[in-house]
Amino acid sequence: MDETRLRLLDAAGPIFAERGYRAATVREICQEAGTNLAAISYHFHDKESFYVAAVKHAAEGCMDRVPLPIWPELMPARERLLSFVTTFLNRVAIDHEPAWHGQLLMREMVLPTRACAEFVRDYVRPMHSMLMSILTDLMPDVTEQDRWLTVLSIVGQCLHHRFGQAVMIELNGKTAVDSYGVKPIAEHITEFSLAAIERIVRQRSKPQRSATKTRKAKQRRRTTA
């Protein structure tokens, strides 16, 4: 019966998320799962393989809970971006009940283990492709560098609402998600990024290819306004 297997994986998520791989003990997880101590060795061979399975399990749960949106063919890229950012925030930054999903995956990002490659393949890559296709529509004629740095800017803004949680609380007493909710934040990030994207497109579509002299181009544009 792999009902025991499942109970172990479910119990492992929160504990690994809170304590980390090393500090989480198999005894604690087994007690939480209500299984015998040897169950982990029996079902997963050893603690590390068990951990990898738990991360995979968490990623699947997260993807089920907040699935990637499916858009009609003709949906404008601007709206797809808002939808994407909202999904992203809901996946990582939300604290409602199973807060440990994001916590565990975050841990995998900061301190990658054997589970990282799988995690990127199953979880990160699909989101990355999605964002890339939006940006290809929004900024078709820019360099690879411009597009890649834009990806990082957008992703960084979203992830910071998870990574920065502890510091935000220490700094301000509460997180932005707690203060404003997800929707205004998603709108802010989308607007913020769209403004920047539109400027990049405007600058780069000028007949010159100067990638470095952005300041010059910007000043020229301002004087004409």
Add this chain to the structure above:
Amino acid sequence: MDETRLRLLDAAGPIFAERGYRAATVREICQEAGTNLAAISYHFHDKESFYVAAVKHAAEGCMDRVPLPIWPELMPARERLLSFVTTFLNRVAIDHEPAWHGQLLMREMVLPTRACAEFVRDYVRPMHSMLMSILTDLMPDVTEQDRWLTVLSIVGQCLHHRFGQAVMIELNGKTAVDSYGVKPIAEHITEFSLAAIERIVRQRSKPQRSATKTRKAKQRRRTTA
């Protein structure tokens, strides 16, 4: 003599950064430092206090290595922003030699320990104030929410070049810092953020204070263009 103390702290940084608090053993650190095993207990009482001291030591080293810039009174806010972002990136995202500084502090952000409060007070708060004063100049008449979310957007973009390292490598083979160097990235983040800030200022300075109906305002502006 607290030369032993110093040797321990110096040795502890990289090891705590790479392995994490639990996985790093006092034996390993003492061997690296060339001290006796009991030295940690003697000088720092126990492992946890030692870890807190090591984080503090790392933060100080980081602040010495990349000090906050000092600007002339009349320096434009736009240039101060570029200078700030460059400093930020140099502090956290750089991999030249003492890569562990950023790694250790990052850990403290994601998985705060007893060292976190001090870390925020001595390290985060000054940078936060600095950015806040820049943004107060750049966007004097916006709501607290707008300004706070803008802070998070800028900080998130910078930090992602550290937090996202492992995933970037898994996804692309190398990090953006490795590909392009710090300067182009700092310029990108600055330009990106300035474009967004200017749009926010333009929108919010309209006689209405609608914080939620950004979409409506945006559409109206587009039709007039």
Add this chain to the structure above:
DNA sequence: ATATGTTTCAAACATCTGTTTGAACCATTT
């Protein structure tokens, strides 16, 4: 030189933790 307070050292201690073991249990098949 003696005494005193501080620092280092090797060894031992106590505990925790991942893993193994071999018997017991259970469901299914012969």
Add this chain to the structure above:
DNA sequence: AAATGGTTCAAACAGATGTTTGAAACATAT
């Protein structure tokens, strides 16, 4: 009913790890 293959269990094992200990070494002042 007997046997088989898979699963659970309590107990023990082996190794690692933070911490303590008491003696030795050292520096400094009287």
